[in-house]
Amino acid sequence: MSDRKKVGVFCSGGDAPGMNAALRSIVRRGIAQGLNIVAIHRGYKGILDEAFEKMIPRSVGNIIQTGGTVIKTARCERFYKEEGVRQAAEILKSYEFDGLIAIGGDGTFRGLLELQKVWDGQIIGIPGTIDNDIYGTDYTIGFDTAIDTAIQALDRIRDTADSHERVFIVEVMGRHSGFIALKVGIGSGAEEILIPEDEPIDLKAVAKRIKDARDRGKTSLIIIVAEGVSKPDIFTFCKKLTTQPGLEFSTHISILGHLQRGGSPSAVDRWNATRMGAYAVDCILGGDSGIMVGEQNLKLVKVPLKDTQKKKSIDRYAHSLIRDLAI
Amino acid sequence: MSDRKKVGVFCSGGDAPGMNAALRSIVRRGIAQGLNIVAIHRGYKGILDEAFEKMIPRSVGNIIQTGGTVIKTARCERFYKEEGVRQAAEILKSYEFDGLIAIGGDGTFRGLLELQKVWDGQIIGIPGTIDNDIYGTDYTIGFDTAIDTAIQALDRIRDTADSHERVFIVEVMGRHSGFIALKVGIGSGAEEILIPEDEPIDLKAVAKRIKDARDRGKTSLIIIVAEGVSKPDIFTFCKKLTTQPGLEFSTHISILGHLQRGGSPSAVDRWNATRMGAYAVDCILGGDSGIMVGEQNLKLVKVPLKDTQKKKSIDRYAHSLIRDLAI
Amino acid sequence: MSDRKKVGVFCSGGDAPGMNAALRSIVRRGIAQGLNIVAIHRGYKGILDEAFEKMIPRSVGNIIQTGGTVIKTARCERFYKEEGVRQAAEILKSYEFDGLIAIGGDGTFRGLLELQKVWDGQIIGIPGTIDNDIYGTDYTIGFDTAIDTAIQALDRIRDTADSHERVFIVEVMGRHSGFIALKVGIGSGAEEILIPEDEPIDLKAVAKRIKDARDRGKTSLIIIVAEGVSKPDIFTFCKKLTTQPGLEFSTHISILGHLQRGGSPSAVDRWNATRMGAYAVDCILGGDSGIMVGEQNLKLVKVPLKDTQKKKSIDRYAHSLIRDLAI
């Protein structure tokens, strides 16, 4: 009946602060520009469950400042199989969706690439993950808040490390990349930063540097370890590190864990989520498909979805500074 | 040479936010009122090591807002033995100390009681511990900040629990008491709060209530567990809880750990630390000894040091509300 | 039809962090204990406008951590007149309310006292105001958060004051009382704290102390001024203070203003709001009326509503410390 394009929006993968700001922007920009916006609850699962909700401007009132995602997110086993993807396409057709905007990480985008093979609606991705490991964009929604949260936790841990003159080993998120570890490590003035990109790590050398630092008079030290490094778990890893022959030292362990994920989004996350959400709407209006909205050089850009599966590199210059900063 | 009383001040046990505010108050009030204030570094260890530093008003500039303790704290094996205590008394005599003000918890106060037997200087304790488990005072320095820190972490975890519709088990500090767990649990709207005071805990009943809540439509739940309950460790405990026959459920675990300890002190911690520090000085001037400065009914009071070793009770009314609040 | 008592709940006067936590507690405790809870939107105005909403447990989901009040608050000119009060009573009768729980400050309680003359339902007050100026309770909902917010702002201002070696005059809330000014002043390490209780203030003496402090080598100073002191406005007041003959100095002015009012409630505000809300329900169930729920000595108590109109005193001991702490 209506001439308005019907566009579904969903979040998928781990939640990230700023997802709600992006949703708000998509809904309001979309409606203001003549789209019919439908929220899909619980990611890909919500397509299969037909968990659709028509959005009005008030649906997204008072959420810009909230963490998590009001339209929920979930893992969806069914969608990992060809049969699930085809079923999703059928449902999208029967509900007459013209386009989809998905907020998530590289797993989410892999799903979009699969869907694209069997559904001819417009498909737009928005990078939403605290891990910042998406190729093609300088920025992903949630990373900035996660780093701030982790650094505030590290500042607290530093208080205790200093007061008791202790060595702390702190595990931060990052199974496959060191973006969080590196930025948290530099920002908290950590003495060591161990990241997956540097595997295998020479534990003896690390233990030696810690011993040397203590000999030089450093009474408290902080070692940041990305999840991808602390294998099989942080306790076992720590034991290996602290019992290097002739280089033994005692430590305390802290696992930041899930608290890095939530919280009210930072200014940057609200700003970028808002701009990216609006720009995704503009892409729908302009007829784009098969792209991710990215930020490069502070400007919004369109990135082919398949490029997002490439490997993004960390800032090696920053990493190279650690020794000098810890003198 | 000088008529001024010479008073040593030290921190002992775990660091707590507000210790620096107390130190600042002791130093400035003390000097302004005619005392000679000497900082002792690293607690009891600092007495034995003669790690003394004469304080001037500027020594404590710009520290009221900082966490940890600028005069450090440490465990001291030597002081646990009679020989160590006697040696400490000798050193205090030889340096002509007239009094000591110690900021710490019940372990610190046990040390003071031992010292009192062999040293006749004035001895004043100030309750400084995030655990709030000191009898005789409504308030201990650091508890308020620790609770706020934990609740901010819980708010973040709630974002993820809600977005993913999960059950989270969160371990908070409290080896012997549930003060932190209870206040954090009530303040974060947790569905369960498991505290050492209620041991042994009926895990089957807990699992049953969680199942019932999910059946009632609660999609996300948070269970707060004090350290004293999560035995032998939170992972094992969690496994036991989530595998009750017929009541299995899946969870995520978060350990708040050391980040509960540090951070810029809250308004209340700065306020009370400042008042208690000044009042401790007034007690020295008034000739008191063998007491802890406490707060009761918002008023500063003197509590016999030996009373501090009694057991303090949690707020049973608040605890009784959990079921109703989680409907 | 129902045997359940019907109880209305509303917020009135200035909003305060923790009002939502109290509302949540009233709704859930009330329903769990067999009451029928009805939210009244916009305070007394909502009674006259018949803005009633039946509450279910989910109505108050996910609000414990939010500032402001989800059921709104407003000033109501009509209720200040006898005619308005009588009309309110008529409406309450016609809707068959058995009781009212009102969260607000002394103005709110004056309204309750008027209403009590013409309506025979149960009337319970809960102290909700950031000003802390309610007699009969050690604690009012929102004060703790407001103080923390103000102190965080002061910490920031201190950074600039120190970096530029300046004198800052900071106006904080408190038209009739110095509770906020005093706690913020002590907690931020301010050099002067000017409160309404000390009016008329000897500006010459204040200027003299500032000059002396600068002569002693203090390069940066912070002066806290309660609204009730900065008359007719902070700019004029500041000019008067800084131009005392022979004692001139230059300053920067900062007005904290409304940001002291909002924000996610602190642990203490959530804790006490929750306890007080539940206790108000218990009072309704127990048949009480004409009382305010208060906290004294960490215990919940019932205070006759008319007592709340008395004058509460500030902590003179803390106030007496300022000179010594600023040496």
Place this chain on the structure above:
Amino acid sequence: MSDRKKVGVFCSGGDAPGMNAALRSIVRRGIAQGLNIVAIHRGYKGILDEAFEKMIPRSVGNIIQTGGTVIKTARCERFYKEEGVRQAAEILKSYEFDGLIAIGGDGTFRGLLELQKVWDGQIIGIPGTIDNDIYGTDYTIGFDTAIDTAIQALDRIRDTADSHERVFIVEVMGRHSGFIALKVGIGSGAEEILIPEDEPIDLKAVAKRIKDARDRGKTSLIIIVAEGVSKPDIFTFCKKLTTQPGLEFSTHISILGHLQRGGSPSAVDRWNATRMGAYAVDCILGGDSGIMVGEQNLKLVKVPLKDTQKKKSIDRYAHSLIRDLAI
């Protein structure tokens, strides 16, 4: 005597969070790489006053997380005149400085350009200003923290605006540019953002939009006004806006003021300040002079100092979204 290059470092202009992180990085990277680093206290004034302090690694311990600047900043009338600049050059020569690294804004860089005419040492600038108005760099130290601080304040004000259903006018920093206003406005979900770049502003049109929004059912609104717009002062400006014939409305005013300036630096500010400080050292070692270290496209770059005096533009795309986001 020494072969080590002697490099002075100072802060100038308004303080900004992250200046201390930059200083730490310069000192440690510099010393580790063989430079002799000397802190100059109070900016240009410190050169004329010969307020020099030799730095060692510990001089900058525990400052990465602090706001303001530990080496102070100041305005310097004398340096604005040719005579002052020549005198500074003489002093730098007599103390045998080989280079200078200055952290500050465009005024600071104008000073460097003057100094360059009469002194032949190496001159490197680092952009440190919360205003973000430096051409040639995507980023300036302190902007990110300032925006986060302002948005947290706005979140609080929104709580009160919502609870009381009011219009708030909030003045934020920005005398000549709208960078802060725009990012704060977008991030806080403000309904209007008035910036100097859009002068003269059509107040009638603004008042009309506010009236329309209220007619549409928006009960609370927030209007962000940059300092450069609120002329002659925010009170007068507000009166003009709210008394447009036929479009009158009542408002509350909030002035964020100095609290936007201080505070513990955000992760991004620590990260970039650290990288820029280290890179400035690398530039000294590489023989560069007459440049500002900037960030473009996440990479560190060298920008000719004179380019920094050009006008930087705001993000017009973001600005264009406001109407749609406020529906």
